[in-house]
Amino acid sequence: MDDPLHIAGEAFGSRLIMGTGGAPSLEVLEAALVASRTEITTVAMRRIDPTSPGSVVDVLARTGVRPLPNTAGCYTARDAVRTAQLAREALDTSWVKLEVVADDHTLLPDPVELLDAAEALVDDGFTVLAYTNDDPVLALRLQDLGCAAVMPLGAPIGSGLGIRNPHNISMILDRASVPIILDAGIGTASDAAIAMELGCDAVLVASAVTRAQDPVMMAAAMERAVQAGRLSHQAGRIPRRRYAEPSTSFEGLADLGAGRRP
């Protein structure tokens, strides 16, 4: 595996994590997961619904993509911890994408509850990937508490506004000792490329793919965008210059009898 992503000692070949939420059907979801080449996908815990045909469980089984349960819908540390514990029973995994939001209008994290939940889950043996805002202080606190990855947002969940504050993401990266996964806000492929160029270790997309007009094609776009951004980050871009720098040398220019350059 070339240039793998390491989280909590495990290696992944893809740096794109896809969320399963928002897909119009399980068929589309499955095709998008395949097109995205993701190796990790987030799922939620919800009450059984006997009327629903098929199951995400079957999609996971067929595609072999590893599920990462989230705690979406939790407003308190207590609920988030309980939800993580239930997910551990359901999926036999101690990995959890921790979300503790403050309200359902912004879906922004509640800093105090988030820190409490992260601490409790780390204590309980979980591998915690923590969804957070783009505050460098909160990101560092989560890292110091023992989170396995920190997942700052680019913009509110589902907003498609891209990375509103690249400077904050960049400051988070400066002090990162665990993987930083850009989560939330991605609207289009270039947003994902920009995240990787900033130096993020991976990108999570859900709505941007599942709610695109053509989710499968957008999944393919995201797969390439994450690769493009990663390669570009590692290849070392040219510096920005105020004025032009010819890519074609003036040396050996022909004298064709007309005026030469001014």
Next chain:
Amino acid sequence: MDDPLHIAGEAFGSRLIMGTGGAPSLEVLEAALVASRTEITTVAMRRIDPTSPGSVVDVLARTGVRPLPNTAGCYTARDAVRTAQLAREALDTSWVKLEVVADDHTLLPDPVELLDAAEALVDDGFTVLAYTNDDPVLALRLQDLGCAAVMPLGAPIGSGLGIRNPHNISMILDRASVPIILDAGIGTASDAAIAMELGCDAVLVASAVTRAQDPVMMAAAMERAVQAGRLSHQAGRIPRRRYAEPSTSFEGLADLGAGRRP
């Protein structure tokens, strides 16, 4: 060939055009051309240099990439036309990337000379791909004169500043009836993705690849970025929203005994 790019009736599988200028060696150039998967590459006409080892001609022969001669270094319509005619003899091609610049500090096109040269070359049977600034009026004039493609800049050549004025590029696309190829200014992979997401038909990169710290890796990055941007453009992105839109439904949320959402 899936979703080909058509220029003057010919179809190309890649939407990335690579320039050959600026590469540290012919070996690196060749490897970058291969990594980029480009099918067209720009070259210049310069005086023979008996001391130079190897030749771009050999690289073209080995890689099979089609050369597109440019008129870089020309400040007048007269010089540009003469250079195009020489290139036609040298490479047995009537295709030309037309550049007529105003000064070597900005390398920005001279609008009047550019229009004159375009008209003369079209009259002389050339297939003209015209490098221009991002002025929607000039782009339309070039199209109306019979250019086969219009190549607006994102920023000055070699500046790496990206697309300074997406709104202008977008206005150019609104009235385009020939391919619009974003040329000049690309600094990194996400810039190329953004160009394609705006709706450009292709992207040309030279310095961004050849002068990157690792040109071959950057070529691979650009290849994916152009694909990512194209697919994303066609997949139909989600709308931008001011507030959050949950990707995880609240329906079926468990009642775990703690406070519910506010």
Next chain:
Amino acid sequence: MDDPLHIAGEAFGSRLIMGTGGAPSLEVLEAALVASRTEITTVAMRRIDPTSPGSVVDVLARTGVRPLPNTAGCYTARDAVRTAQLAREALDTSWVKLEVVADDHTLLPDPVELLDAAEALVDDGFTVLAYTNDDPVLALRLQDLGCAAVMPLGAPIGSGLGIRNPHNISMILDRASVPIILDAGIGTASDAAIAMELGCDAVLVASAVTRAQDPVMMAAAMERAVQAGRLSHQAGRIPRRRYAEPSTSFEGLADLGAGRRP
């Protein structure tokens, strides 16, 4: 007069030029002109309309603001020159704001016709203030032809999109030997401040004031914005830093018994 603006040897105390177009009434126009403290205002030449009550002429007379006739609505050099000559007769002024547009959808200048008209008008003794796009090459040509001021746009007329390409404006300023007046595109007060901070010598606003919900209040806003931007440009701003720089010194910090800074 403090820090006057000089155009063609004349000095002005205000660096804001207001256009008269778009105002809901002559009363509002007059009040806005007064609030703006402008000393120059653009007017158009149109056929007499015997049914129209009052006249811009009266507003000019009462406010004492100097009229600057424009050539709005002209698509050719010939029409623009003729219009300028008529305005000279009507207003006894050889000053003209030269506009030669390519189409009425973008209202962007036609570069070739614009250059022709500028040359003809300079030859005919006019003091030409030339409305242009933000192309540094075209701006330099107009300056070299003898224009008394160059007026690059920030964005299309009436679009309110602000300064789409500050980098181009900045390159224009680098080579300017005549006043550069930011014209078109201003939507709000901060846009005008930004123009002045870039180093522009003056700003022209029309729609941004006359079509605001409260034109008189917006005129007052623009007056202050232009001053703010000018003063700020001259005062020398602080450098941008990646990290914080305390404005409060840590020296002499009390020891209050709790933990000191980490």
Next chain:
Amino acid sequence: MDDPLHIAGEAFGSRLIMGTGGAPSLEVLEAALVASRTEITTVAMRRIDPTSPGSVVDVLARTGVRPLPNTAGCYTARDAVRTAQLAREALDTSWVKLEVVADDHTLLPDPVELLDAAEALVDDGFTVLAYTNDDPVLALRLQDLGCAAVMPLGAPIGSGLGIRNPHNISMILDRASVPIILDAGIGTASDAAIAMELGCDAVLVASAVTRAQDPVMMAAAMERAVQAGRLSHQAGRIPRRRYAEPSTSFEGLADLGAGRRP
């Protein structure tokens, strides 16, 4: 007093708050305070320095500007509360600008300590103006705790990076029931104008003025910028349009014999 700013029941004529930190001398500070027309200025509490000539106290007395003590340099709620209490004794004021930072590299607030300090100070009868990051959740919590004003940053203190995330500031304003004062990050006059146009109630500047090359001139710039932004916000800007909207009507255009508009 026209359009006053109300904080905790008191009215102020100026919407610019100036910090005293960073000025090269007390003379320059005094002149800048006068030029800024501010009515409130922040000060710190530090150990007496018998060697320092003159005192901020004298400057306050002469200018009549109301001091607002800050808790700069505090990393814990305990220290911040103690510092506020000392300032109350020193200046006979129960107003405090609360700062509790996480580290001296970013000077970003520590969310948990900040909330604790705010609660304790409100309980102790203080009028708390709380410096915070741009997290809409934290801003709402501070407001709900009884802070008299919330002061989100635009960028790190002293960085001069302007408003990095206008979308967050805008979301904070959507839910504000107390004055929102943009604090930290302002680098130049247009930044202050933008803050006011977003709808902020006031702006605080320190380094942007005191460390400018000419602090007194920059203070004058800021005074106008805040007015410009406020007036502009209230005047109701024109909508943004993709294409041009003529400010000069085409009606009554002369027929001068040449080609009419296309």
Next chain:
Amino acid sequence: MAASITVLVNDAHIELPAGITLTAVLDQLGVDGRGTALAQNGEVAPRSEWPTTVVAEGDRLEILTVAQGG
């Protein structure tokens, strides 16, 4: 004749035989155990204890499964 109990399952009142185990509850409701978790009166019921855990009158059960989520 077996007595029956009333249990609150996902907020719905359901009648079940007295002495029923969690495993049997899932069977009776036709729930496939894959990807499923159970909370009994707000406490997580470990999967290993489902076969031996008895449900009592008035118990609150939450039966959750994996669903689409961002």
Next chain:
Amino acid sequence: MAASITVLVNDAHIELPAGITLTAVLDQLGVDGRGTALAQNGEVAPRSEWPTTVVAEGDRLEILTVAQGG
């Protein structure tokens, strides 16, 4: 009895006395001369020549004035 001529003023046909000067045309139309300009058959008519310039049958006159403009 004075002969009359027909003149195209701002695209409208108007009947005027033969031999009328530009100054008299403006008077007759009630046009205040301030801020006004005249083109006769596509050529600018200098203000100083209005009193002495005679209008002929079929002439095209453009009478312009200052209007609001951006």
Next chain:
Amino acid sequence: MAASITVLVNDAHIELPAGITLTAVLDQLGVDGRGTALAQNGEVAPRSEWPTTVVAEGDRLEILTVAQGG
């Protein structure tokens, strides 16, 4: 003969007469009381109590004043 005490004032050891009040400490140090605050052993000393508060051997005093701050 008056006894003296040693007090830590802003981290510096200073010798002062025994029984000295806070007000007298400020006087002795030449500190203008305007914009000044005092903490004694980590606790805020209210201005109203300065004249009557006595300083003891080993006390830690913080004497603060208004300074430039952002």
Next chain:
Amino acid sequence: MAASITVLVNDAHIELPAGITLTAVLDQLGVDGRGTALAQNGEVAPRSEWPTTVVAEGDRLEILTVAQGG
């Protein structure tokens, strides 16, 4: 004894045999014809005419080839 001529090739003076053709010039200079173009006195020399085009005393030749370019 063959006469010789002096020709300006890419700004350098070169002595060549009188009557030499363009094709022979390239041979003599060791220039591989691939990707090569020729201008004679500012005019493009079509490749098809190289074998028959004779170079004269004082001619200006530009011999160009494909080079790296953006």
